[in-house]
C-alpha cells in the first residue's frame with residue numbers, strides 16, 4: 001500500500017518556524033492535506049514532540065518523533081526514532097552539545113514550546129539554530145544506538161548539505177536513505193549528483209509554514225501502516 005508522507009516539518013520551536021506551527025495546527029493541517037505519516041523535526045530540539053504526539057494520537061495521525069540536527073560540520077541530518085523516549089534522550093545529548101548562546105528573538109524569532117492544547121508553556125532560551133559539537137559520525141552512532149535512523153537532509157541544496165559540506169557521503173556512515181527537497185524533482189537531483197541514485201530517497205517539504213506542508217504528493221510503499229514496517233523500509 002502507498003502512504004503519503006512528509007518527514008521534515010518544523011514547529012514554532014524552530015526560530016525560523018512560523019508561530020502558527022503549533023501541535024494542533026500541524027496535525028490538523030497534515031490530516032486536511034490527506035497525509036498518512038509525518039515527522040516533526042525541529043532544529044536541535046524535540047521539546048514540542050510530547051504535545052505533537054498527544055494530539056496525533058487523539059486524531060489518528062501517525063507522527064514519527066524526529067529532529068533536524070546540525071552537526072559541527074554544519075550538515076543537517078533528519079533523525080527519526082521509533083519511540084519518543086529515544087528522541088528525548090537524543091535531544092538531551094544534543095542540547096548539551098549546543099553552544100551556550102542566547103536566542104535573539106528580534107532577529108531569529110521565538111522558540112515556543114506548547115502543550116497539547118496549543119498553549120505556550122515555555123520558550124527555549126538557548127539558540128537552537130547553531131551547530132552542535134557533534135560530528136556527522138557522532139550523530140549516526142548516537143541515533144543508531146537509540147534505535148533511530150539518520151537521513152541526510154536536503155542533499156540537493158547548497159546550504160547545510162552533507163554533499164556541499166563534506167564533499168561526499170562517507171561510506172562508513174552506511175547511509176540508506178537520503179532526503180531530496182520538494183523544490184527539485186528527484187530526477188533533477190540525480191542528474192546533478194548521479195551517485196545519489198544508489199540510495200533510497202524521500203522527498204520532504206521542510207515546511208516552516210502550515211501551507212508548505214506536503215500534499216498527497218510523496219509516497220512510501222509499505223505492507224501496512226506500522227512504525228517497524230516504515231523503519232525497515234527506510235533503513
Ligand SMILES: [Zn+2]
Pocket residue numbers: 068076153154160
Ligand atoms: Zn535544514
Ligand SMILES: [Zn+2]
Pocket residue numbers: 008010068206
Ligand atoms: Zn528543516
